[in-house]
Amino acid sequence: MDNNSEQKPSNFGIHRPKENPNKGGSLSEFLPQLENYSPTIPDAVTCYYMNSSGLNCADPRIVRLISIAAQKFISDVANDALQHCKTKSSANPNVNKNQKDKDGKNPKDKKFTLTVDDLAPALNENYGIKTTQMKYLT
């Protein structure tokens, strides 16, 4: 009996576990505040893709959400590519010639150039976008 009393009553999956507060606010609360979070991608661009897929872009909140999703995608890919670039340059200091380490400057002032070599693995690993070089006809 003691064991049974200690057991919590089964809720048949009705009550969900509490969400991690660091993970983000609820979407219904976030939606009205989207007005303050304007994305860099213009709404007209998102509308173009929605219209080309036969979807209506009348609701400005949905348009904005999709724009933000695309912006987040770009930022995530860029962050991954930066990690690749940093790893590569630390492994081989001669790869990125723009770096100013030789001059003895602050590492914060390093210059990074995004190339296909850094971008392709970032796209391939996390998003499944594979890039292959053109096969030349000989």
Added chain:
Amino acid sequence: MKRKHWGEFKEKQDDVELAKKLEMDRQIIFEKRSELKILHSSVYFEPKENRIQLSHKNPAVNQIVGLKQKQELIQELIDTSQNDVYTFQQILPGLNSTLEVFPTKIVTPKVNDKLNCFISTIQNDFTTGKPKNIQKKVNKKCVDLALRKSICGLLRITDFTDITESALQLMTDSVDHFYKSLMESIVNVLNFDDRDTETDIDIMTFEKAFFNLMNESSTVFLNYFKNEIYLKNQQVATEFTEKVAELKKVVNDNSHQNLLINEIQHSEFSTNSQFYIKEEVKQEYDDYEDEA
């Protein structure tokens, strides 16, 4: 008098010159034609009335990009002060006036630290989701150009300074692929819910579609804006103010040194005027005196 007959054969030398001239003309025409083709193919050939201006209106991103560009310029000035003193002394008078323009504190867009449920939203057309017609209809070329600009701005935030043309093209294509995949996912969700004929999207449809595609909820957008845009903006603003303070210090030090040098030179000039006369000039002056 030399007769000229109609239809007579010209001399060989003339033919060669004419052929050369014709060849050159042909080359020029070919170059002009190719230039015109490029102009026709570009969007910029559109007349002003037909051009569409799209605004990339995130103030935080725009501010970060602007501040980083200025910060680079300031860093270059500081480096010049250390490496090339002579050049720095020459631009010093102009710098004194420009430094006054820089603000001591930079205002950044505020982040809401409170929980969302405590913030009362103002009822307006946006919050109620009132349908809005977007007047600007763009074509694929415009879309690509807008995406390229947005990508460059966002790359600047993530500490990239340059991008190769091929990488930019790949990035644009991948964003295009992302958009198309998301749209496909939305259409799939609508089909799955037996709403095939509907074209309006609600928030739950988007959430389902986004989760299917990216395997994460769209609630992460809030944290993305807070951590990656606004906090970054604050960091860049503080870095910028530090750099400006550093440059001001360098300018002050150099102008102080300048004053000291001027004082020394002035005193020496007043006591011994011949000190500044170069040897050659002095020789010429002596010769002139001898002649006189």
